[in-house]
Amino acid sequence: MENKGILSSKKLIVFIAIIVLLIAILPGQITNTVPLEISLLFFVIAMFSVIGIIRELDYAAVTLNMIHWIFMLIFFFIAPLIQTSFGFSAWGFNSMDNDNVTKSCLAIILWIVVYSLSGILIGKKIHLTGGEQREKISSGWLYIFTFLSLVCGITIVARYGFFNLFSRADLKAGEDAFEMSKAVGLIWAKCSRATIVFTEVLLVMTLIKKEINVSKLLTINTIVLILSCFPFALSRNEAGIIYLGLFVVFFYRDLEKFRQKPWYIFCFLGATLVVFPVLNVFRKMSLYDKNLFSIIYSMFTNLPMEYLSANYDAFSMIEGVRNYTEIADFTYGYQLLGAIFFFVPRSIWGSKPIGSGAMISQFQGQQFSNISCPLIGEGYINFGIFGVVLFAFVFGVLNTVFDRKYWENATSQNFSFIKIIYPFLPPCFFFMLRGDLMSSLAYTLAYVFIFWFLFKISKWHVRLKQ
Numbered sequence: 001m002e003n004k005g006i007l008s009s010k011k012l013i014v015f016i017a018i019i020v021l022l023i024a025i026l027p028g029q030i031t032n033t034v035p036l037e038i039s040l041l042f043f044v045i046a047m048f049s050v051i052g053i054i055r056e057l058d059y060a061a062v063t064l065n066m067i068h069w070i071f072m073l074i075f076f077f078i079a080p081l082i083q084t085s086f087g088f089s090a091w092g093f094n095s096m097d098n099d100n101v102t103k104s105c106l107a108i109i110l111w112i113v114v115y116s117l118s119g120i121l122i123g124k125k126i127h128l129t130g131g132e133q134r135e136k137i138s139s140g141w142l143y144i145f146t147f148l149s150l151v152c153g154i155t156i157v158a159r160y161g162f163f164n165l166f167s168r169a170d171l172k173a174g175e176d177a178f179e180m181s182k183a184v185g186l187i188w189a190k191c192s193r194a195t196i197v198f199t200e201v202l203l204v205m206t207l208i209k210k211e212i213n214v215s216k217l218l219t220i221n222t223i224v225l226i227l228s229c230f231p232f233a234l235s236r237n238e239a240g241i242i243y244l245g246l247f248v249v250f251f252y253r254d255l256e257k258f259r260q261k262p263w264y265i266f267c268f269l270g271a272t273l274v275v276f277p278v279l280n281v282f283r284k285m286s287l288y289d290k291n292l293f294s295i296i297y298s299m300f301t302n303l304p305m306e307y308l309s310a311n312y313d314a315f316s317m318i319e320g321v322r323n324y325t326e327i328a329d330f331t332y333g334y335q336l337l338g339a340i341f342f343f344v345p346r347s348i349w350g351s352k353p354i355g356s357g358a359m360i361s362q363f364q365g366q367q368f369s370n371i372s373c374p375l376i377g378e379g380y381i382n383f384g385i386f387g388v389v390l391f392a393f394v395f396g397v398l399n400t401v402f403d404r405k406y407w408e409n410a411t412s413q414n415f416s417f418i419k420i421i422y423p424f425l426p427p428c429f430f431f432m433l434r435g436d437l438m439s440s441l442a443y444t445l446a447y448v449f450i451f452w453f454l455f456k457i458s459k460w461h462v463r464l465k466q
Helices: 010-031 036-059 064-086 098-123 139-160 168-176 182-209 215-228 236-249 252-258 263-281 292-301 303-308 314-328 334-340 356-363 375-383 385-407 417-434 437-457 460-465
Strands: none
Touching: 036 064, 036 098, 064 098, 064 263, 064 303, 064 314, 064 385, 064 417, 098 314, 098 375, 098 385, 139 182, 139 215, 182 215, 182 236, 182 252, 182 417, 182 437, 236 263, 236 417, 236 437, 263 417, 314 356, 314 375, 334 375, 334 437, 356 375, 375 385, 375 417, 385 417, 417 437
16 A cells, blocks of 8 residues: 655655756856856756655655665765855865866766666566574573673773773773784674674664563663774764664564654764764764864854765765776775675785775875765775675665565564674665775674574574473
8 A cells, every 4th residue: 555644745755846956056156156057957856855754654764775765865965966056075185176076976877777687687676585483592602691791891801901991092091002903903893792782683683572571681781782882982983883783672562663754864864964974073082082072063054064074085086986996997806705705814825905995095106094985985995886886786685685684574573694683784884885894894794693693503502401
């Protein structure tokens, strides 16, 4: 039956399309800063994105495809249109002349078309089989996981120091005072935090089901979670993964009611446009800095100017990738191999590639190398236009399949791996869309593997009873 709500109304689509057209074309035409043909290309990107968002709302407000369209709208329409109007490029080595902007827009439109068609024609037609489900996780394992979580929390406090847990700058200072290799430190931190988050998910879901009284365990683990994963102390990407994921988990009982409510979208947009810039302040400033609040206040008063910053460099980096490949050629899958086998240490793989953003930065002679590379750019740097088509096809299919797998089982109150991990995948995918692929894939697979491993071992106790 057709949903006749306002969010799925064809009239609303037409109305939004007109508004988007005005936003895209009029300011640039009035000021003569954006040529008409470029405004029209941005309009095409915006229209696809808006229609994609509204179509997803008819299905579910929390999907990987929804995140894709929100990213397209913000990073490939709003931000670059403002940047083009001001002649701004996120990094000095990229040119925002009309020819380059046109080529970047055409690459984005190609991605959008292939991504949409692959999801509709293939992703929605793949037959899905039911995964492993359990009615409950035994109380014994809930105690074990809480104990493991507590141990992880204690090691985090011991490594960084209690008073260094509340901002990223302080956390870094504590880290520097503790001897541990960078690779080991990263693996240890991700595994510890993933274990704590996994335990929180199981306890929240168990409490909602009311089969076992876990209120005391949940209280203990929540304290451990807040101390070990304090938002100001984490990277924006990891903070988003953890807290936006837990936001969905809290609606576990009423997933079907939550499914088409726009709460998650508002929360996600608020995090992206407001919270994440604030978190960036704590990257360089201590929580105990006397100028902290004045700097945060100044940031809020200049929030619109965030679009003219490196935080919105995705569009510029597509041009950066094109510049790189014109001189140094494509990598023919070598960067992709580096992302897939991110876990192989450089002591074993001496020629292991660095992240694509860092590689382009070094190639251009920049000293700062912590630069993103959007997923479209990752496809291009590996295989050119074919890479853009390939990456769009693969992610279009996979995202649609994962979305269906989760929501087609939403009414079941049983535990399953997809129900535990899926709430954390949308912010992971947002990170992946912005890039680079190597770091985002490492974050994503670290959480996926730890969740999968802990979920698998949790059935051993059940087997012993049988």
